[in-house]
Amino acid sequence: xxxxxxxxxxxxxxxxxxxxxxxxxxxxxxxxxxxxxxxxxxxxxxxxxxxxxxxxxxxxxxxxxxxxxxxxxxxxxxxxxxxxxxxxxxxxxxxxxxxxxxxxxxxxxxxxxxxxxxxxxxxxxxxxxxxxxxxxxxxxxxxxxxxxxxxxxxxxxxxxxxxxxxxxxxxxxxxxxxxxxxxxxxxxxxxxxxxxxxxx
Amino acid sequence: xxxxxxxxxxxxxxxxxxxxxxxxxxxxxxxxxxxxxxxxxxxxxxxxxxxxxxxxxxxxxxxxxxxxxxxxxxxxxxxxxxxxxxxxxxxxxxxxxxxxxxxxxxxxxxxxxxxxxxxxxxxxxxxxxxxxxxxxxxxxxxxxxxxxxxxxxxxxxxxxxxxxxxxxxxxxxxxxxxxxxxxxxxxxxxxxxxxxxxxxxxxxxxxxxxxxxxxxxxxxxxxxxxxxxxxxxxxxxxxxxxxxx
Numbered sequence: 001x002x003x004x005x006x007x008x009x010x011x012x013x014x015x016x017x018x019x020x021x022x023x024x025x026x027x028x029x030x031x032x033x034x035x036x037x038x039x040x041x042x043x044x045x046x047x048x049x050x051x052x053x054x055x056x057x058x059x060x061x062x063x064x065x066x067x068x069x070x071x072x073x074x075x076x077x078x079x080x081x082x083x084x085x086x087x088x089x090x091x092x093x094x095x096x097x098x099x100x101x102x103x104x105x106x107x108x109x110x111x112x113x114x115x116x117x118x119x120x121x122x123x124x125x126x127x128x129x130x131x132x133x134x135x136x137x138x139x140x141x142x143x144x145x146x147x148x149x150x151x152x153x154x155x156x157x158x159x160x161x162x163x164x165x166x167x168x169x170x171x172x173x174x175x176x177x178x179x180x181x182x183x184x185x186x187x188x189x190x191x192x193x194x195x196x197x198x199x200x
Numbered sequence: 201x202x203x204x205x206x207x208x209x210x211x212x213x214x215x216x217x218x219x220x221x222x223x224x225x226x227x228x229x230x231x232x233x234x235x236x237x238x239x240x241x242x243x244x245x246x247x248x249x250x251x252x253x254x255x256x257x258x259x260x261x262x263x264x265x266x267x268x269x270x271x272x273x274x275x276x277x278x279x280x281x282x283x284x285x286x287x288x289x290x291x292x293x294x295x296x297x298x299x300x301x302x303x304x305x306x307x308x309x310x311x312x313x314x315x316x317x318x319x320x321x322x323x324x325x326x327x328x329x330x331x332x333x334x335x336x337x338x339x340x341x342x343x344x345x346x347x348x349x350x351x352x353x354x355x356x357x358x359x360x361x362x363x364x365x366x367x368x369x370x371x372x373x374x375x376x377x378x379x380x381x382x383x384x385x386x387x388x389x390x391x392x393x394x395x396x397x398x399x400x401x402x403x404x405x406x407x408x409x410x411x412x413x414x415x416x417x418x419x420x421x422x423x424x425x426x427x428x429x430x431x432x433x434x435x436x437x438x439x440x441x442x443x444x445x
Contacts, residue, residue: 177392179385180385182321182382186317
């Protein structure tokens with residue numbers, strides 16, 4: 001696997017040393033291993049995001065943001081659209097645009113839970129909503145599965161490799177939550193992707 | 201919470217209502233007054249230790265003293281598993297079928313066709329589950345009972361030795377495809393993709409499916425983690441006694 005040895009990129013942005021130290025402690029408690037960068041001011045943060053590669057995760061204290069904070073955060077977000085963002089801040093920020101908001105007033109247990117969830121939950125909700133619908137190619141593969149074709153036949157028919165067929169199948173199953181062939185056939189019939197007469 | 205032979209039988213059910221169906225498989229009915237688990241089991245001639253292991257492992261999925269369960273005679277485990285099969289076929293599946301049938305009758309136009317698709321899907325599933333149970337009851341269970349029997353009476357036939365060599369329980373284990381997959385699919389189809397039909401019935405159907413799914417998981421756990429390892433030991437013993445390895 002070419003990805004397996006690529007470490008998670010993580011960036012911590014907070015003006016306070018103690019704050020960053022606390023975050024790092026929590027990360028090690030939760031068991032997150034990553035390539036870690038930190039910064040204590042907004043200019044450097046913007047610079048890092050503009051010039052470096054987007055980190056996978058950004059953990060940010062609201063104290064580093066310039067006023068108005070929400071506007072500032074919005075602009076930051078544009079610099080790193082793909083990264084997963086956690087904001088730690090006061091109650092006024094609780095509805096800001098991020099994947100996870102943690103209030104400074106959380107106790108130890110809540111903090112740990114939130115951190116755990118942050119790293120466990122799928123990357124971005126926005127992407128998830130979109131991906132719940134099958135792509136055109138996936139629909140083609142699904143139709144073929146529903147009609148009872150084998151992987152090899154599907155590959156030949158759609159001019160793709162068997163590997164690609166298998167990876168489409170995996171994606172279809174994870175998007176629909178349906179594993180069996182007859183279950184997928186019912187889905188295809190429900191959505192009129194195929195006609196009942198076509199099914200063997 | 202771990203139940204013991206001193207627990208009140210009523211408390212067992214009050215703690216976990218799902219156990220009603222489990223005790224029924226042991227032939228134990230309700231109305232036990234203030235009697236303890238031990239007393240009730242005695243009355244019904246049920247092996248109390250075995251009863252407790254099954255009830256405890258069902259109530260708490262983390263509790264699974266497999267080694268202890270394996271010390272029970274295979275025929276006790278098989279009797280329980282057979283009764284569980286009967287419970288699915290005679291009680292659970294008909295309830296689900298009835299639910300789907302009512303849904304189909306209660307909807308009109310397009311959606312009735314959709315429910316019809318679910319009905320067909322479940323029908324196929326029912327056939328599969330029946331085949332699976334039949335295979336176990338006709339081929340696998342008698343084989344296991346025979347193993348246990350010959351270890352007592354020493355009547356080792358060539359036929360049996362041949363079967364242990366050619367068709368050990370391991371093969372069955374590999375073919376033991378999971379019955380939960382299609383139930384999961386059916387749940388997903390209803391929750392995610394079926395246009396809403398008669399709320400009451402859909403809710404009832406979903407609850408039945410969830411219950412049957414978790415019951416099947418428990419059932420499979422006993423087969424895979426208790427019965428199969430136990431049979432492997434029996435097979436090995438027979439081969440050892442006959443001087444074949």
